[in-house]
Amino acid sequence: MKQLTLKNIVLSLALSVFAAGAFSADKPLLESVHKDLGLTCKDCHSSKPFNEPPVTACFECHDTKELAKETADHPITNPHENRHFGTETNCNYCHHQHKESENYCGSCHLRFKLVTP
Amino acid sequence: MSKKNMQNQNESDLYTSHVLQNGISRRRFLTGAAASTGAVALTGGLASTAATAATKGSEYAMSSDGGASLEFMPKPKPIADKDIVSTQTFDVVVVGAGASGVPAALSAAENGANVAVLQKQAIVVSQGNTGSGLDLSKCDKAGVEALVNRLMADSAHRCHPDLVREWAYNSGEAVAWVIDRAKKGGAQVQNQYSKVQHGIRGLTEYKLNFHTSYFGPKPYTTGDGMRALAKYAEKQGVNFFFNMPAQQLIQDKSGNVIGVIAQSRDGKYHKYMAKKGVILSSGDYQNNKDMCNFFIPDLKNFERKQMDRTGDGFAMAYWAGGVIEPIGHTKMLHDFDAGPASMCDMPFLAVNRKGERFVNETTAMSLMNNYLRDEENAGHYSQVFDSEYMTRAKDWPGKLYDPEQIKIYMPEDPTPKKNVYPSQINTYKADTLEELAVKLECDPKIFTANVKRYNELCKKGQDDDFGKPVNKMAPLLKPPFYGIHRRMRISTLCSGMLVNKHHQALDADGKPIGGLFVIGNLGGGFYGGVDYPLTVFGLSLGRCYTFGYLTGKHVANL
Numbered sequence: 247m248k249q250l251t252l253k254n255i256v257l258s259l260a261l262s263v264f265a266a267g268a269f270s271a272d273k274p275l276l277e278s279v280h281k282d283l284g285l286t287c288k289d290c291h292s293s294k295p296f297n298e299p300p301v302t303a304c305f306e307c308h309d310t311k312e313l314a315k316e317t318a319d320h321p322i323t324n325p326h327e328n329r330h331f332g333t334e335t336n337c338n339y340c341h342h343q344h345k346e347s348e349n350y351c352g353s354c355h356l357r358f359k360l361v362t363p
Numbered sequence: 364m365s366k367k368n369m370q371n372q373n374e375s376d377l378y379t380s381h382v383l384q385n386g387i388s389r390r391r392f393l394t395g396a397a398a399s400t401g402a403v404a405l406t407g408g409l410a411s412t413a414a415t416a417a418t419k420g421s422e423y424a425m426s427s428d429g430g431a432s433l434e435f436m437p438k439p440k441p442i443a444d445k446d447i448v449s450t451q452t453f454d455v456v457v458v459g460a461g462a463s464g465v466p467a468a469l470s471a472a473e474n475g476a477n478v479a480v481l482q483k484q485a486i487v488v489s490q491g492n493t494g495s496g497l498d499l500s501k502c503d504k505a506g507v508e509a510l511v512n513r514l515m516a517d518s519a520h521r522c523h524p525d526l527v528r529e530w531a532y533n534s535g536e537a538v539a540w541v542i543d544r545a546k547k548g549g550a551q552v553q554n555q556y557s558k559v560q561h562g563i564r565g566l567t568e569y570k571l572n573f574h575t576s577y578f579g580p581k582p583y584t585t586g587d588g589m590r591a592l593a594k595y596a597e598k599q600g601v602n603f604f605f606n607m608p609a610q611q612l613i614q615d616k617s618g619n620v621i622g623v624i625a626q627s628r629d630g631k632y633h634k635y636m637a638k639k640g641v642i643l644s645s646g647d648y649q650n651n652k653d654m655c656n657f658f659i660p661d662l663k664n665f666e667r668k669q670m671d672r673t674g675d676g677f678a679m680a681y682w683a684g685g686v687i688e689p690i691g692h693t694k695m696l697h698d699f700d701a702g703p704a705s706m707c708d709m710p711f712l713a714v715n716r717k718g719e720r721f722v723n724e725t726t727a728m729s730l731m732n733n734y735l736r737d738e739e740n741a742g743h744y745s746q747v748f749d750s751e752y753m754t755r756a757k758d759w760p761g762k763l764y765d766p767e768q769i770k771i772y773m774p775e776d777p778t779p780k781k782n783v784y785p786s787q788i789n790t791y792k793a794d795t796l797e798e799l800a801v802k803l804e805c806d807p808k809i810f811t812a813n814v815k816r817y818n819e820l821c822k823k824g825q826d827d828d829f830g831k832p833v834n835k836m837a838p839l840l841k842p843p844f845y846g847i848h849r850r851m852r853i854s855t856l857c858s859g860m861l862v863n864k865h866h867q868a869l870d871a872d873g874k875p876i877g878g879l880f881v882i883g884n885l886g887g888g889f890y891g892g893v894d895y896p897l898t899v900f901g902l903s904l905g906r907c908y909t910f911g912y913l914t915g916k917h918v919a920n921l
Contacts, residue, residue, distance in 0.1 A: 300628055300629070300630065301628065302628045302629055323786065329582075329584070329586050329587075330484075330488070330670055331484055331485055331486065331670075332484075332485045332486035333485070334484075334485035334486075334606070353666075354666060354668065354852070355786035355787065356774070356786055356787060356788075356789060357774060357785075357786055358786050
């Protein structure tokens with residue numbers, strides 16, 4: 247992947263969302279966020295027909311340990327460091343690219359009302 | 364099956380011969396295929412049917428009668444040597460770093476083996492708090508045997524008595540060892556001895572005492588404890604490979620298991636050769652939907668507590684020639700988090716998700732799921748009581764939390780939520796029954812009608828509806844009213860591969876498979892009932908520790 251410097255841009259974007267608390271209902275899909283930052287399909291999908299990108303594709307730009315530190319004080323729970331996967335939860339469980347993201351934790355944990363960008 | 368084999372099986376124990384006759388194994392299907400080919404020869408001209416069956420059988424596992432292909436266990440695709448990017452050799456390779464795998468690895472290392480542990484996730488994963496064993500120095504043998512008898516009864520007498528005794532006579536040593544080593548790794552653990560073993564009261568007049576390891580209180584769990592134990596194991600030379608799910612077992616020409624192929628997240632394959640043996644400890648299959656529906660159709664509507672439990676070890680052991688216990692596996696569903704664990708079996712009025720009384724409440728929580736299998740209830744029920752519960756229930760089995768103590772389980776109460784999982788607590792208090800019904804997500808009309816009926820029965824002193832003993836009939840009269848909304852979700856499934864008492868996998872002829880050992884919830888024969896029993900608190904983790912401890916030692920000394 248080309249821009250390792252992207253990490254900070256994307257991270258700060260994610261954090262500004264986190265700080266703002268909630269998204270509006272017509273929030274853009276993450277694919278457009280990535281596209282606006284200059285990424286193309288093949289940055290994530292290594293083969294054609296498109297494969298499901300491994301989580302390592304996300305790790306090329308996103309440092310999950312850093313991310314876990316940044317969200318350590320989350321008022322509900324730190325979604326990026328948990329007892330199921332440590333700091334390496336598969337990003338795609340919550341953050342989808344081509345459909346709306348979901349609150350993966352909330353299906354089991356009552357009151358984990360997380361807003362997922 | 365030949366007459367000779369049949370005879371051998373009759374001579375072996377009943378459990379093993381039952382699993383050999385009815386379990387799911389590759390050899391069994393091949394025998395079936397051979398038989399149908401024979402039938403073709405006799406009738407002539409149906410060759411294509413046999414060919415189809417054989418083709419299907421070569422791609423997927425087959426049901427025990429050979430009639431259904433089990434697409435949830437596809438045959439592993441051959442991996443060419445050129446696709447293997449690394450090969451390392453150890454004495455022992457452990458697959459799965461949980462409550463049996465980590466102790467097995469450490470035990471093997473302490474017995475001089477060079478050990479690798481392959482873990483699917485990025486961390487060691489385990490659940491629960493309590494793991495138990497018998498302190499033999501403080502037990503009468505007759506007491507131990509009385510407990511063994513009770514555990515076999517709990518398992519509907521369908522388990523392997525040798526394996527239950529293997530736990531009974533080794534678990535104290537193993538649990539004390541886990542506590543000692545986990546402490547060295549910095550774990551928050553204590554020995555509660557027999558203090559928490561409420562369930563064994565009255566079981567025997569002989570002496571029975573426990574070593575009960577407790578990793579806690581919550582939110583600290585055995586997961587944290589096993590991570591500490593793994594740290595200690597690493598210092599003793601155990602090599603952990605994370606994000607390295609095992610894919611296939613490697614066998615030599617005679618079928619002995621000599622290694623494992625795993626796949627890293629970049630898609631590359633790695634070989635881990637094992638000079639002495641491979642120990643599979645990769646847990647259950649609750650997240651493999653088709654597999655779960657096949658072995659335990661009762662579970663269709665229940666939520667899963669765990670993730671990534673796709674039964675990988677089952678598939679690997681099956682394709683290496685192992686035998687899976689027949690359909691009707693033992694399950695474990697409970698909820699110790701919504702309200703106090705020590706009140707879970709107290710026979711307060713219980714209502715289902717609609718608000719109807721549905722059971723004689725002396726039924727243990729571990730069995731309640733059987734009444735709640737439908738889509739609407741999906742494992743939910745509530746225990747309800749009034750403000751007089753401390754007096755009404757004072758002589759009931761278990762331990763009551765008073766109105767102050769129980770606040771830690773109430774999401775609506777501002778009391779700091781210590782020693783609980785704040786996201787799983789689910790206890791409510793209300794001034795009226797209607798208000799309580801809403802908080803418990805029941806229909807208020809149905810709920811109040813059922814409480815009214817229950818109160819009438821309490822007043823009458825006879826439970827005409829469910830026959831509960833009169834001293835367990837506590838009416839709901841004086842507000843505030845309380846409700847614990849419990850959700851029975853799947854903790855684990857605890858049936859698995861056929862093993863002998865050394866935890867070595869057996870093939871369809873009942874012969875040990877060289878180099879292949881199976882422990883933890885992937886191992887069969889320890890249970891056999893419909894549900895995991897709660898007679899001994901912490902039996903499940905105690906069994907995992909014990910069989911890990913013993914098997915690590917056994918394989919290291921081969």
